[in-house]
Amino acid sequence: MSITDNIQKIKKETDQLQVQLIAISKTKPLEDIKEAYDAGQRAFGENQVQELVEKHEALPKDIEWHMVGHLQTNKVKYIASFITLIHSVDSLKLLKEINKQALKNNRIIDCLLQIHIADEETKFGLDYDEVIELLRSDELADLQNVRVIGLMGIATNTDREKVIREEFYELKTLFNGIKDSFFRKEDSFREVSMGMSSDYKIAIEQGSTMIRLGSTIFGSR
Numbered sequence: 001m002s003i004t005d006n007i008q009k010i011k012k013e014t015d016q017l018q019v020q021l022i023a024i025s026k027t028k029p030l031e032d033i034k035e036a037y038d039a040g041q042r043a044f045g046e047n048q049v050q051e052l053v054e055k056h057e058a059l060p061k062d063i064e065w066h067m068v069g070h071l072q073t074n075k076v077k078y079i080a081s082f083i084t085l086i087h088s089v090d091s092l093k094l095l096k097e098i099n100k101q102a103l104k105n106n107r108i109i110d111c112l113l114q115i116h117i118a119d120e121e122t123k124f125g126l127d128y129d130e131v132i133e134l135l136r137s138d139e140l141a142d143l144q145n146v147r148v149i150g151l152m153g154i155a156t157n158t159d160r161e162k163v164i165r166e167e168f169y170e171l172k173t174l175f176n177g178i179k180d181s182f183f184r185k186e187d188s189f190r191e192v193s194m195g196m197s198s199d200y201k202i203a204i205e206q207g208s209t210m211i212r213l214g215s216t217i218f219g220s221r
């Protein structure tokens with residue numbers, strides 16, 4: 001199956017659903033992204049700032065770029081002028097830096113708070129108590145150039161569907177709770193970015209609004 005075939009297949013699967021496909025193109029060459037682009041795909045995600053910047057420069061300007069990997073504070077400045085959505089915000093410090101760079105570029109940058117849902121030490125993200133503390137902080141209210149539009153999570157890398165299902169269920173439940181407590185009047189707070197190639201069907205079943213697919217589209221890395 002070609003990249004075009006893969007995209008069309010996923011589009012068909014998600015046709016009637018309110019879920020956006022983010023094509024994760026990390027490590028893949030420009031030609032592969034171009035093929036996906038020609039198949040109609042516009043939202044692409046990367047996990048390294050340098051690669052993101054290079055691809056943004058080389059490819060059509062109507063591509064929406066998403067940052068899905070761990071973002072260091074000192075690198076925000078390189079992507080602030082063009083990034084569509086940062087999925088991986090995991091501290092107030094990072095949010096403040098995004099705000100500062102967004103202000104310099106005279107724009108508002110949309111962000112998701114990455115929640116640590118996996119049963120693994122190595123994955124980045126905020127714990128439940130940390131996200132609540134961040135949302136309650138007075139400093140957050142002062143950040144006029146960032147907009148928190150939802151949550152993101154990465155499930156445990158396991159074959160046990162029940163474990164994955166529970167983690168996605170918990171993320172969606174947390175989203176609903178945060179929505180009610182902090183964003184009730186903000187329609188923009190509505191995204192739950194969850195689901196990768198191995199688990200996106202479970203994620204959709206649990207209420208994902210954005211699936212991040214790499215190998216399902218581009219083949220293995």
Ligand SMILES: *Cc1c(COP(=O)(O)O)cnc(C)c1O
Pocket residue numbers: 024026047068069154196197198212213214215216
């Ligand atoms: C690489 C990556 C993906 C896509 O992974 P696949 O298993 O290839 O679909 C999704 N989300 C994040 C954060 C990633 O780093």
